[in-house]
Amino acid sequence: MKKLIHLIVVLLFVAALISACGGKPQEPAQPAEPQKPAEPAQQEKPAEAAKPQFAVYALNSEPLTSWDPAIEFSNGIHLHNNMYEQLVRYEPLEKKVKPLLAESYTVSEDGLTWTFKIRQGVKFQNGDPLTAEDVKYSIDRTMQIGAGASYIWSAVENITVKDPQTVEFKLSYQTPLDLVASTGYAAFIYSKKCVNENNEWIEEAKGCGTGPYMLKSAKWGDEVIVEKFADYWGGWADKHFSTVVFKKVAEPATRRQMIETGEATVAVELPYTDVDILKNNPNVAVSVDPSFQNLIGMFNTKKPPLDNVKVRQALAYAFPYQEVIDTVIGGYGRQSYGMVPYGLWGWSDKLPQYKTNIDKAKELLAEAGMADGGFKLLLTYTAGNEAEKSAAELYKAELAKLNIELEIRGMPWDSQWELAKSTDLAARQDIFVMYWWPDLPSPYSFLFSTFHSEEEPLFNLAYYSNPEFDSLIDQANQLTATDFAKAESMFVEAQKILLEDAASLFIYDRQDIWVTVGNLRGFKFNPAYPTVVFFHDLYLE
Amino acid sequence: MRWLSDFIKTLQPTIREWRLSFYLLNRNWLQRVALIVIALLVLIAIFAPLISPYPSHAISATNPKDKLLPPSSRYLFGTDELGRDLFSRVIFGTRISLQTALIAVGLALLIGVPLGAIAGGLGGAADEIIMRITDIFLSFPPLLLAIAISAFLGPSLQNAMLAIAVSWWPWYTRIIRGQAVSIRERQFVRAARAIGTPTFRIIFSHILPNTMAPVIVQASMDIGGVILTIAALSFLGLGAQPPTPEWGLLISTSRTYFLNAWWYSTFPGIAIFVTVLVFNLIGDGVREVLDPRTRKF
Numbered sequence: 009m010k011k012l013i014h015l016i017v018v019l020l021f022v023a024a025l026i027s028a029c030g031g032k033p034q035e036p037a038q039p040a041e042p043q044k045p046a047e048p049a050q051q052e053k054p055a056e057a058a059k060p061q062f063a064v065y066a067l068n069s070e071p072l073t074s075w076d077p078a079i080e081f082s083n084g085i086h087l088h089n090n091m092y093e094q095l096v097r098y099e100p101l102e103k104k105v106k107p108l109l110a111e112s113y114t115v116s117e118d119g120l121t122w123t124f125k126i127r128q129g130v131k132f133q134n135g136d137p138l139t140a141e142d143v144k145y146s147i148d149r150t151m152q153i154g155a156g157a158s159y160i161w162s163a164v165e166n167i168t169v170k171d172p173q174t175v176e177f178k179l180s181y182q183t184p185l186d187l188v189a190s191t192g193y194a195a196f197i198y199s200k201k202c203v204n205e206n207n208e209w210i211e212e213a214k215g216c217g218t219g220p221y222m223l224k225s226a227k228w229g230d231e232v233i234v235e236k237f238a239d240y241w242g243g244w245a246d247k248h249f250s251t252v253v254f255k256k257v258a259e260p261a262t263r264r265q266m267i268e269t270g271e272a273t274v275a276v277e278l279p280y281t282d283v284d285i286l287k288n289n290p291n292v293a294v295s296v297d298p299s300f301q302n303l304i305g306m307f308n309t310k311k312p313p314l315d316n317v318k319v320r321q322a323l324a325y326a327f328p329y330q331e332v333i334d335t336v337i338g339g340y341g342r343q344s345y346g347m348v349p350y351g352l353w354g355w356s357d358k359l360p361q362y363k364t365n366i367d368k369a370k371e372l373l374a375e376a377g378m379a380d381g382g383f384k385l386l387l388t389y390t391a392g393n394e395a396e397k398s399a400a401e402l403y404k405a406e407l408a409k410l411n412i413e414l415e416i417r418g419m420p421w422d423s424q425w426e427l428a429k430s431t432d433l434a435a436r437q438d439i440f441v442m443y444w445w446p447d448l449p450s451p452y453s454f455l456f457s458t459f460h461s462e463e464e465p466l467f468n469l470a471y472y473s474n475p476e477f478d479s480l481i482d483q484a485n486q487l488t489a490t491d492f493a494k495a496e497s498m499f500v501e502a503q504k505i506l507l508e509d510a511a512s513l514f515i516y517d518r519q520d521i522w523v524t525v526g527n528l529r530g531f532k533f534n535p536a537y538p539t540v541v542f543f544h545d546l547y548l549e
Numbered sequence: 550m551r552w553l554s555d556f557i558k559t560l561q562p563t564i565r566e567w568r569l570s571f572y573l574l575n576r577n578w579l580q581r582v583a584l585i586v587i588a589l590l591v592l593i594a595i596f597a598p599l600i601s602p603y604p605s606h607a608i609s610a611t612n613p614k615d616k617l618l619p620p621s622s623r624y625l626f627g628t629d630e631l632g633r634d635l636f637s638r639v640i641f642g643t644r645i646s647l648q649t650a651l652i653a654v655g656l657a658l659l660i661g662v663p664l665g666a667i668a669g670g671l672g673g674a675a676d677e678i679i680m681r682i683t684d685i686f687l688s689f690p691p692l693l694l695a696i697a698i699s700a701f702l703g704p705s706l707q708n709a710m711l712a713i714a715v716s717w718w719p720w721y722t723r724i725i726r727g728q729a730v731s732i733r734e735r736q737f738v739r740a741a742r743a744i745g746t747p748t749f750r751i752i753f754s755h756i757l758p759n760t761m762a763p764v765i766v767q768a769s770m771d772i773g774g775v776i777l778t779i780a781a782l783s784f785l786g787l788g789a790q791p792p793t794p795e796w797g798l799l800i801s802t803s804r805t806y807f808l809n810a811w812w813y814s815t816f817p818g819i820a821i822f823v824t825v826l827v828f829n830l831i832g833d834g835v836r837e838v839l840d841p842r843t844r845k846f
Binding site for chain 2: 259260261264265279281282285331334335391392394397398400401402404405408414415416417418419420423
């Protein structure tokens with residue numbers, strides 16, 4: 009054992025020395041943790057780099073958590089959206105729903121009957137033609153399993169096949185079904201052949217989707233390789249990528265080096281300090297796009313002292329918004345107006361914003377009878393997320409000025425979430441920091457899971473309960489399909505209530521930074537499908 | 550006051566022994582350097598608030614306008630991602646590392662030594678039970694066991710210390726037990742037993758004092774290992790929590806920035822390296838001096 013310790017000491021020192029030689033991109037890559045880097049990919053590289061139709065997507069975590077497109081509600085979004093397709097696709101920046109597997113759709117006067125015309129000549133990867141039956145089967149099965157994001161279909165009463173190319177959805181209440189059908193999770197159309205008699209997905213089932221890429225091979229938790237489906241209805245050109253590798257590369261420094269050497273085509277989640285340097289590298293392209301991800305810090309509205317609205321408002325005034333945006337995310341984001349992120353409908357700069365103001369915070373604390381502070385708060389964040397950690401540290405420094413002690417605890421997501429749902433109410437955190445992103449491109453997705461009253465806490469980790477707010481967003485959601493403008497103004501109104509109640513810190517709406525090789529063309533990010541790269545649109549010049 | 554002079558008289562051989570050991574230890578230049586460095590580290594730990602130029606940076610203050618600056622006369626070791634002075638943070642880290650290592654080893658000794666003495670002194674079923682329990686603990690890789698325990702208790706520096714103590718004590722139990730078994734059969738212990746001294750008195754005042762030398766060696770060598778383990782736990786997010794300036798946590802955070810800010814991981818890394826090295830050197834020295842076979846005059 010002593011030998012081992014000596015070895016570790018030496019390794020640490022070597023790592024320290026090597027990091028000292030950093031800053032020069034041409035240095036051979038030596039990642040900090042020897043067990044993680046992509047050995048095989050590095051060996052393949054010289055042979056593969058010559059072929060332009062080979063793409064590697066360097067991800068920060070596992071490529072997927074479930075093969076079943078009805079169940080997957082996590083990382084698999086970027087993989088499944090290249091293998092499967094929805095009826096329609098939403099373009100949030102143009103606020104348009106575009107046809108995909110459905111050529112067109114109509115909605116009845118009362119908003120309760122939606123009819124989709126299925127595209128002619130679409131084939132599944134196993135060669136079968138796509139029909140209205142498959143659409144009915146897929147959505148029925150997804151609803152029946154009831155896992156993941158399947159609740160998006162909760163308004164659907166029944167689905168009927170009118171003719172081989174027409175399918176009709178009957179709803180029990182009004183809901184924007186076109187948005188539902190465009191969702192990046194749980195809205196995929198797939199073939200019956202990949203499901204066994206127990207309604208279980210056959211592991212790594214191949215040829216089940218209509219998407220441009222089909223599964224070639226996979227190493228669970230590490231990488232997935234897909235190759236082109238030759239009969240894809242969208243067609244193929246020579247320049248398209250014929251093979252795409254989705255690869256987990258945990259260390260941000262390694263992801264950066266893979267982009268610099270051309271080993272990876274696209275990389276995500278690089279530190280902001282790296283981005284400014286990469287911008288000056290001619291072999292690398294950096295694009296900054298709005299994302300629907302925002303950082304929030306939910307206040308525990310049921311536990312003293314934060315059950316007092318004045319104290320919550322004081323804490324909202326104490327947060328160093330601009331400092332966090334400038335320091336933690338390098339200015340790649342903007343302070344939130346309420347819960348709905350910039351770029352999504354329901355966002356409004358008419359909403360009030362809390363601006364950092366320590367004097368105002370002191371006043372409010374005095375009104376609450378706690379002029380001298382003197383209490384302790386527990387903040388939890390997801391361990392490993394540097395942005396959340398740094399934001400918490402900056403907040404701690406501000407709260408110290410109010411004589412409030414902030415304990416910062418980084419926990420693995422599961423433990424952080426378990427603690428928030430703990431039956432021991434006193435043990436729960438005071439401030440829950442997390443990123444939120446949409447399943448459905450609608451403000452309802454941002455407001456319902458997070459602040460609608462819940463019997464048992466799931467994602468309403470502010471434990472917020474306000475019947476006025478609940479009914480406002482429920483009504484707004486139902487109005488979406490028939491009276492969009494009214495719905496939007498109601499969603500804005502609902503957020504005003506949240507802000508007055510200071511149910512949460514609304515910190516910033518983040519921009520996504522995509523780092524790609526310099527000669528990649530056709531890259532366009534769609535914030536309704538976070539972390540998804542539609543590889544069929546891309547090619548190298 | 551007669552009892553006091555009596556007491557000093559009985560202590561005299563021990564003091565002489567310690568002074569001799571220290572003299573022998575000090576004679577080897579490598580160990581002398583190590584001793585000096587350890588003394589320096591202890592001084593740094595005690596006087597951290599006086600030495601560090603920005604003591605507030607080690608507690609909660611932030612200074613974002615100076616983020617990630619390279620080393621300069623103003624910031625000797627550069628600054629971190631929130632503009633805090635790394636020199637101050639590394640100095641305060643010395644305090645944390647030494648403190649936690651001493652407490653963790655102390656706790657492990659507190660559990661391990663009495664258990665070992667009981668096992669060796671009593672023999673029979675008690676011995677069997679205690680030693681099989683230590684076998685169970687020893688069958689886990691120590692870092693893995695510490696990770697499991699601190700993940701279970703929840704991440705904090707205190708829990709990390711507990712976790713290390715819990716995974717470390719069996720080593721001491723095993724050493725003490727081995728010694729105690731041989732001492733138990735010596736004449737003076739038999740004599741004590743013959744005049745009717747209670748068993749526990751025999752174990753704790755006759756056997757235990759004579760088993761301490763190898764444990765002292767082991768404990769002094771372990772300090773380095775424990776510092777490293779605490780750093781490893783903090784690196785994994787299971788030990789110190791931000792903004793505590795713990796070395797392992799500093800290195801863990803610095804991974805994100807290390808391609809642009811070499812100083813961030815380098816200085817905490819050197820601090821760990823030097824500290825663990827000198828403790829291991831001293832441990833080796835103490836072993837040489839206390840072991841009659843390697844002891845040279």
